[in-house]
Amino acid sequence: MSLRNFKIYRGDDERGELVSYQCEVSEGMVVLDVIHRIQADQANDLACRWNCKAGKCGSCSIEINGKPRLGCMTRMNEFEEDQTLTITPLKSFPVIRDIVTDVSWNYKQNEEITPFSPSEEDKKKGFVMMQKDVERVQEFRKCIECNLCQNMCHVIRDNEGKENFSGPRYMARLASLEMHPMDRADRIGDIKDKHGSGMCNITRCCTEVCPEGIQITDDAIIPLKERVVDRYYDPVMMLFRKIFSKKERDKTKSKVSSFLKMFF
Amino acid sequence: MLLKKNLLTDKLREDKWWISPMLVLFGLLSFVIYSTWAAWQGEHFWWSGGNEGFGGYLSPFYSPTVYIDPTKPGVPPMYHSLLGSWPEWLSWLPGQSPAWLILIFPLSFRFTCYYYRKAYYRAFSLNPPACAVQPIQGIPSKVSAITNGNINAFNSGNKYDGERGLLIFQNIHRYAMYFAVIFIFILSYDAFLAFFNDGRLGFGVGTFVLTLNPILLGCYTFGCHSIRHLVGGDLDCYSCSLYKDKVNHSSWKIVSFLNRRHQTFAWLSLVWVGLSDVYVRLVSMGIINDINTWGL
Ligand code: SF4
Ligand code: SF4
Numbered sequence A: 001m002s003l004r005n006f007k008i009y010r011g012d013d014e015r016g017e018l019v020s021y022q023c024e025v026s027e028g029m030v031v032l033d034v035i036h037r038i039q040a041d042q043a044n045d046l047a048c049r050w051n052c053k054a055g056k057c058g059s060c061s062i063e064i065n066g067k068p069r070l071g072c073m074t075r076m077n078e079f080e081e082d083q084t085l086t087i088t089p090l091k092s093f094p095v096i097r098d099i100v101t102d103v104s105w106n107y108k109q110n111e112e113i114t115p116f117s118p119s120e121e122d123k124k125k126g127f128v129m130m131q132k133d134v135e136r137v138q139e140f141r142k143c144i145e146c147n148l149c150q151n152m153c154h155v156i157r158d159n160e161g162k163e164n165f166s167g168p169r170y171m172a173r174l175a176s177l178e179m180h181p182m183d184r185a186d187r188i189g190d191i192k193d194k195h196g197s198g199m200c201n202i203t204r205c206c207t208e209v210c211p212e213g214i215q216i217t218d219d220a221i222i223p224l225k226e227r228v229v230d231r232y233y234d235p236v237m238m239l240f241r242k243i244f245s246k247k248e249r250d251k252t253k254s255k256v257s258s259f260l261k262m263f264f
Numbered sequence B: 001m002l003l004k005k006n007l008l009t010d011k012l013r014e015d016k017w018w019i020s021p022m023l024v025l026f027g028l029l030s031f032v033i034y035s036t037w038a039a040w041q042g043e044h045f046w047w048s049g050g051n052e053g054f055g056g057y058l059s060p061f062y063s064p065t066v067y068i069d070p071t072k073p074g075v076p077p078m079y080h081s082l083l084g085s086w087p088e089w090l091s092w093l094p095g096q097s098p099a100w101l102i103l104i105f106p107l108s109f110r111f112t113c114y115y116y117r118k119a120y121y122r123a124f125s126l127n128p129p130a131c132a133v134q135p136i137q138g139i140p141s142k143v144s145a146i147t148n149g150n151i152n153a154f155n156s157g158n159k160y161d162g163e164r165g166l167l168i169f170q171n172i173h174r175y176a177m178y179f180a181v182i183f184i185f186i187l188s189y190d191a192f193l194a195f196f197n198d199g200r201l202g203f204g205v206g207t208f209v210l211t212l213n214p215i216l217l218g219c220y221t222f223g224c225h226s227i228r229h230l231v232g233g234d235l236d237c238y239s240c241s242l243y244k245d246k247v248n249h250s251s252w253k254i255v256s257f258l259n260r261r262h263q264t265f266a267w268l269s270l271v272w273v274g275l276s277d278v279y280v281r282l283v284s285m286g287i288i289n290d291i292n293t294w295g296l
């Protein structure tokens, strides 16, 4: 047990202050425990959001000493005994109260995405997928929608990119749909224009912050950027597609294999 | 009570976030300065102990040698030149150095590489300098506005445009990659050459240096995101045909393995290519002696 110092943002979206608290911290406590203890003993009206306390619901996202983290997965023994912890709401989204933010902008981005679209035939037959096809898209399904990456991404956080960019979490969702073997929709145009893949400058902060360890930049955003290059920036591929691609499905997938199919 | 925007600044991050961009800045700048200097020299990029026969050490900065000015010290014998002796119309090139003619290829490859883009956007453009740290304002912000692709940087402030404005050229990366792959073969040939001196098989420290070079470069190049895309990343299904997709899937797996380590190989190969030039240069100038089996 030791008495530790905390500063917690108290206020709304307009104004607020960093209020100092002291709290007894015992072994095994996480930052969310501290918030709860302060709430119980000293500040009954402190608003905070949480749900599972197991790093699986994505509700408790806050910023601790300026870094976006999950409150329930940040252990107190990471910090020095004499260190003051500053706990603030996610910077990129409007504050509802104290450290609770309104993340609904993110759900709007989600709604903009063309949903999973299998063919009628596949729907009837049901899906049979091989493990190696499942693996790649499975990574993105680990997402707990904590919005830490959305908050961390400098395009949204500091560069007022909300108009032009859907954010890393939705790039990952787009990738999971685009790479799905049963999906028949074409989102490449949207990815470039509506979702703004070009706004991302691949500086990888989303990957660094993701509590699920999803390789957002390497496995989702860059592969999508490459598909956009195929469609819009690579003259040879553009020509290639004109000559070889099947009309029903103008996805970028078929270059190498359609070329081979000419001979086999 | 203060305004929220004044309270929740990115100054809250207390750790030493600036170390990593500083190291990148230092590393890349040193390489640029050294390689420019080395390319400028136009001499002492070859060593064969004075022998004319097959074999010798060639600095990777100068490979392939398009033209050779045979009057200079430490240059390969004439048969090594792709197009003969130094032409009149190129006499204006600093140092009559053949390095200028080829450096554009590795340079454009690294410049548009997805890893290096991250590195220099953080360290040079400072947008963002580190995660959850505000883009730095002031003079660097003008520089960063330009490198961020804002054509009107000086008139209209610092609007971030990602890789859509000026930086749209980054999309040529795969073309730079095609050339880089050719260079792996050329440098492998140079490694082969380093096993010979005057037609005699053998090896020396330089052989080791010049052999490791294409290996590291290969690990870097074949971990490229564009290759990962082209060999199979562009497919949505790896089991929809009997055998063709299998080839795609296994090559995609191999490239993915290297791709995970892309940053490591980016630095290792960069440092090693520089060191290879330093080594050949020092041996060629006679400052150090190559230890080898030829007894030279
Ligand atoms: S890599 Fe792209 S999406 Fe991820 S944080 Fe950086 S700019 Fe945002
Ligand atoms: S991708 Fe990772 S950081 Fe982003 S919302 Fe999902 S779990 Fe959170």
Ligand code: FES
Pocket: A050, A051, A052, A053, A054, A055, A056, A057, A058, A059, A060, A061, A070, A071, A072, A073
């Ligand atoms: S409370 Fe569910 S992730 Fe923290």
Ligand code: FES
Pocket: B109, B112, B113, B114, B115, B116, B173, B177, B220, B221, B223, B224, B225, B226, B227, B262
């Ligand atoms: S992504 Fe780094 S070399 Fe292509």
